[in-house]
Amino acid sequence: MKQLIVQPDFLKLGIATTVHYHVYNGILFYNLSLMFLRLLSLCLIFLLLLAINICCGDVTLAPDQILATLTGGQGSDSAISNIIWQLRLPRLLIAAIVGACLSLAGFVMQTISRNSLADPYLTGVSSGAGLAVALAFITRVDLAVVPLFAFAGGLAVSVIVARLAQTNNGLSVNRLLLGGIGVAAITGGAMTLLLTMNPVFSQTQGIFFWLAGGISGRGWPEFWPAFFCTIIGITAVLILSKPLRLLSLGPNAAQSLGLNVPVMQWSLLISAVLLCAAAVSVSGLVGFVGLIGPHITRKLFRNGERLQIICATMIGACLVLLSDLVARTLYQGQELPLGTLLSVCGGPFFLWLVYQHKEQES
């Protein structure tokens, strides 16, 4: 078997692809490297989930109907067109964005903290968003403005937590995570107090369902701002991919190699917070994607930060697309809250993860 190594970088993503080929009976056989195959499979799964999400729901649409509606050919129906364009498409795109943002934010947080149990919410985004949303409902603002409140609240509290974590030598990511846990405890308690003591039941219900996490009723107006933030966030992290690799060696080692550690830590943190806040503002608190997505990414793709970044976004998107599919179709006519569904399924996985972590420690 002859070997041809395609160097330096295939698609400049950090995968050196090894293509083995041999000629048998005059036919050329290729044996692509594992990483490339995995990337390809991931793309296929992603596209498949997109397709299934369009088809399934309260009304099951056949693929040929969908194709006809999308291309505007014969067999298209205005009712079906409405379902696809106004309901399904924005919703599944939002699901993909939420998953991508949370997973990538988690990946960045876990890499810079060198702690695989870090969750993007530990930066304080969920606490800030939750409080801001509660405030929004209580002060009876227009429902359309609630996402803005969530975004601003998430951003504000994370910056406060990050400033508290600042030491003489730069950002202490450990202190950041601990600070995030502390803030989450405080706001969690405050929120519960608020919810139980609020006499206006509709407000309480509104806050509760918003926090439970879900993307029902989200349409194009919610999609565009979140999409904009997502693109900025992903681009920022891709540009910062080299500093990300350096920071994975630890802040001291990174500094001795000439990296401006405080500036890079802050930049990556702000990117992660931006991504997370964008997701939370549109979907409420959807848990575990930020924890699980990066883990699956690292297990499948050992190295190459740029590749890992792209795959983390795709894996996150697939996870939420899958969960949203289940949330919509498990019980006919009723929709399960997305965040709760992910927590119920993510909980056992998280326990298994901790067990794994402990095994490696000893």
Next chain:
Amino acid sequence: MKLSASNLSVGATLTPVLANLNLEITAGKILVILGPNGSGKSTLLKTLARQLKPLAGSVKLDDKDISSLPISEFAKKVAYVAQNIDPQVTLSIEEYVALGRTPHQKWWQWQQSEADRAAIETAIVSTALTELKERPISQLSGGEQQRAAIAIALAQKPTFMLLDEPTAHLDFKHQVELMRLLKRLKTEQHLGLVIVLHDLSAAAYLADEVLLLTKEDGQFLSVAVSGPVSEVLKESNLESSYGVQFRSICERGEMHYFVNIADAGEGKS
């Protein structure tokens, strides 16, 4: 080119462990820092490496205060070899050593230039890691990781290299190889080395100048004695610093130092 400290006070916390220190390291010379545990050797090295801020005084590179230099400029001149690599690192040796070129590249740059590739290759060959190039760091033994840490510092192509107990995890063969490599770096590549060592014989072999730190009982501050090997590494100095009795022997032009392990009262039965 010289790296100097003037009236330097160092400490890991706000309490100084060394004060009013004056040092000068020139390129092409080796300074070895010796002393018992807790005397401030690593703290001093880290302050010279800009990992810690001086409590008083300053560290200067060619009369420019190092804290005023941009961090990448400093990293082009001074390389710090830490004692260990983070165990969670999953990079292969080649990828890891390639990160040593960071000070010479733009911060977003992944592309390696010809000069980068050459420097990486030289660094890997000098530390005898060519066969292990593809292996992930986490799968290496302690000694191999130590060599990888030196390789990444070599890839930086610095003028000064600061090493914190580089022989800590090495067996005899690799210790000898490393000592010879460090001496070659001094003579062939004209590097200035500052090395913290525990092994006195290695110190005698390598050092042009020695800094011996002594910790008095009940004192926070350590006392420093510096000078050439023959002056500083006298048995009396060593005993007051380390608290055990030493004997020195000159064998084939190399100085060796021995410690009596058995207590005076112990006898062979």
